[in-house]
Amino acid sequence: MTSSSSSASPAPESAVLEAVALGIPAALSDLGNLVRIPGIAWPAFDQTQLERSAAAIAELARETGVFDEVRVLRAHVDDTEELGQPAVLATRAARNGKPTILLYAHHDVQPPGADELWETPPFEPTVRDGRLYGRGAADDKAGIMAHIASLRAVAEVLGDDLELGVALFIEGEEEYGSRSFARFLRDNADALRADAIVVADSGNLDSETPGLTVSLRGNARFTLRVRTLEHASHSGMFGGAVPDAMMATVTLLSTLWDADGAVAVEGMTARAGETPDYSEATLRDETGLLPGVSPVGRDDILGRIWNKPSITITGIDATSVAQASNTLLPEVSVVISARVAPGQDAKDAYAAIEAHLRAHAPFGAELTFTDIDLGDGFLVDTSGWAVELTRGAMATGYGKDAVDLGVGGSIPFIADLVREFPGAQILVTGVEDPHARAHSPNESLHLETFRNAVRSEALLLTRMNGRSSAS
Known part of the structure; x- marks a missing residue:
């Protein structure tokens, strides 16, 4: 593809920014309405709520007046007969040789967790201290409304000149593993094909400084069962001679990290990459690290998060404290969630972890590995014209130059986008700041960050509209 570039004139951009400012109250009201819909893709929750949120978003898309067609669609999960969750696909064809942009976000959310940990109800949007609280307020219904609000502003100003x-x-199942994502891309490849793809599901350096995510860690998640006994036995009668599953599990898991808390699995790699200055004080402020508790790992802090692997135990099945008895447990299951350094294949990282655990299994404990879920990391080619336009739009929208970010989290479906649309430039942006607490109780959106994100995306759309593109 060859492209030539021209920028939009200052007058339309000024008008677009004014339209954004006037439209923010309506966008936040619509965001609040979306937050009220508890759309969770996990089977234990009411799946009709996802149908509600998909229908609401489809209507918001229609009301922009931008699209030729708006549909709510489902795709099969891999090659099975099972259907994935409802997704919204709205399209308009480019006019007069203009480029095409694909705007992505997801409308499903994480489960709220324990209600008592929330200061206000998780599905009742609440504004306090410049933030909007509620599950999905940041991840990722704010991403949806950033797209809708920017499209509204651009359509209002450009009218028929929007080409x-x-x-x-x-999407409707990102928090549940994007199980039908790859099939959805294949089924709708022509409608989704674009010159640039904006994935609004990441974050910023802080509430004032925009970030363009250029690297993401991959993931390797699985369930490990540790078994040492055919049945439970009395801990007083046999403890001291018989290793129970909890003893074996604790002993085994401790080998995953060294004395500094860094990953100690041979074969898991790290990436060399520069990171901005980031202090331990900032880490403590953003994470709630308790006084006296030290960070783990070595070298610069952001390098540990962006460029090195991590391993976390995110779940455990064992006797609860309330049900504890003097019993040797025959088996224990844990969920191990590993983050894989950008550039390493998730399959290789998982193989290294499995080999490590088998080699270090204490007392001959029996290990079983199930529910394996892998996703590769992501490294952006930052040389494209769309990256340049995005950085410029962010600099104007936020009033600060954008910072190239690595992110410790994973967005595995980006590998599917790269595979299906190899010619597209992928731009990973977001509306979250470090205090958003996505996936946690009291998730929130910084309102000024949202406003600046909408300003930036509206400017990006305006400037892309001023380009010519010919295949």
Whole structure:
């Protein structure tokens, strides 16, 4: 593909920014309405709520007046007969040789967790101290509304002069592993094909400084069962001679990290990469690290998060404290969630972890590995014209230059985007700041960050509309 570039004139950009400012109250009201819908893709929750949120988003897309067609669609999970969750796909064809942009976000959310940990109800949007609280307020219904609000502003100002091709893809199961994502891309490849793809599901350096995510860690998640006995036995009668499963599990898991808390699994690699200055004080402020508790790992802090692997135990099945008895447990299951350094294949990282655990299994404990879920990391080619336009739009929208970010979290479906649309430039952006607490109780959106994110995306759309693109 060859492209030539021209920028939009200052007058339309000024008008677009004014339209954004006037539209923010309506966008936040619509965001609050979306937050009230508890759309969770996990089977234990009411799946009709996802149908509600998909229908609401489809209507918001129609009301922009931008799209030629708006549909709520489902795709099969891999090659099975099971259907994935409802997604919204809205499309408009490019006019007069203009480029096409694909705007992605997701409308499903994490479960709220224990209600008593929330200061206000998780599905009742609440504004306090410049933030909007509620499950999904940041991750990722704010991403949806950043797309809708920017499209509203651009359509209002440009009218018939809006010739940019736009595809809006709002997924319904990102928090549940994007199980039908790859099939959805294949089924709708023509409608989704674009010159640039904006994935609004990441974050920023802080509430004032925009970030363009250029690297993401991969993931390797699985369930490990540790078994040492055919049945439970009295701990007083046989303890001291018989290793129970909890003893074996604790002993085994402790080998995953060295004395500094860094990953000690041979074969898991790290990536060399520069990181901005980031102090231990900032880490403590953003994470709630208790006084007296030290960070883990070595070298610069952001390098540990962005460029090195990590291993976390995120779940355990064993006797609860309330049900504890003097018993040797025959088996224990744990969920191990590993983050894989950008550039390493998730399959290789998982193989290294499995080999490590088998080699270090104490007392001959029996190990079983199930529910294996792998996702590769992501490294952005930052040389493209869309990256340059995005950085410029962010600098104007936020009033600060954008910072190239690595992110410790994973967005595995980006590998599917790269595979299906190898010619597209992928731009990973977001509206979250470090205090958003995505996936945690009291998730929230910094309102000023949201406003600046909408300003930036509206400017990006305006400037892309001023380009010519010919295949």
